[in-house]
Amino acid sequence: MLHKRQKIKNTAGALTAATLMTIPSGGANADRFSMADSFNNALEAVQDGIDLLLPGDLDSQDVKARIGVGIGWTPDYDGSNNYRFRAIPLIDIRYKEVWRLNGGKFTYSAYKKDDFEAGPLLNLHGGRGEDTNKALAGLGDISTTIDVGAFARYSTKSMLINAEIRQALGAAQGMQIRLTAGHGIFKAGDFAMGAGIRAKWMSEKAMQTNYGITPTQSANSALNLPAFDADAGFSEVSLNVIGAYKINESVRLLGLVALGRLFGSAGDSPLSGGGYGSATQLVSGAGLQFQF
Secondary structure, three states: OHHHHHHHHHHHHHHHHHHHOOOOOOOHHHHHHHHHHHHHHHHHHHHHHHHHHOOOOOOOOOEEEEEEEEEEEEEOOOOEOOEEEEEEEEEEEEEOOOEEEEOOEEEEOOEEEOOEEEEEEEEEEOOEOOOOOHHHOOOOOEOOEEEEEEEEEEEOOOEEEEEEEEEEOOOOOOEEEEEEEEEEEEEEOOEEEEEEEEEEEEOHHHHHHHHOEOHHHHHHOOOOOOOEOOOOEEEEEEEEEEEEEEOOOOEEEEEEEEEEEEOHHHHHOHHHOOOOEOOEEEEEEEEEEEEO
């Protein structure tokens, strides 16, 4: 019993340490984290893709982990047409297929039967620095916060369906609902590919924080952006193509291309147009992940 408790304690410590690796200490770090967070949605697609392409890869009665690093070509902010290369940590730690830390998201499978599971989640919700892009200058920073919520997931050896609801605890980030559906499309030897569709719905508060512009922000805007009131609705739908190559039993080479389209207030926002923004969003990247 003591040995079992010690393993659980060590697992909790590892999960906590990995989470702290992604939390900024403030100042300029907050901006760097906000840039990384724009890639976080794509990272979730990658991890979902690995589960789809390599089912059972991390099945274990103990602690299993995938740790690595990726380089992504991502927009400065959701809606930007300016892109940069960014290095992003790839973290996926699990304990007995019940606890899981995936990037900045922590989930617990409270209910599991056959191919279905559901439970609560915590998510580190990155902010946005106004000095990230000239279009944001004068609009003020959006701070980092924590989301609480729940997930439901159905997965087989070739299909994945996932739904999440997230409520932010601060930064006026409101509520989001995220839907994912994926399927394997090709496999030959140690290489496999999958494709998935991801959709995101945002509450009025969340939409206003990320895509709206208040009269005060408009007056302070370096580009004289007009005031814009955002409404609740679907903000983005994206098509994601994921590839995974098994170099050996411990190393995976990963690749992702995601093409998204902003809708509703997200697509109509001055931040998504005017020569410095676009309703069409592209994310691509590659990385190496080591399995322990």
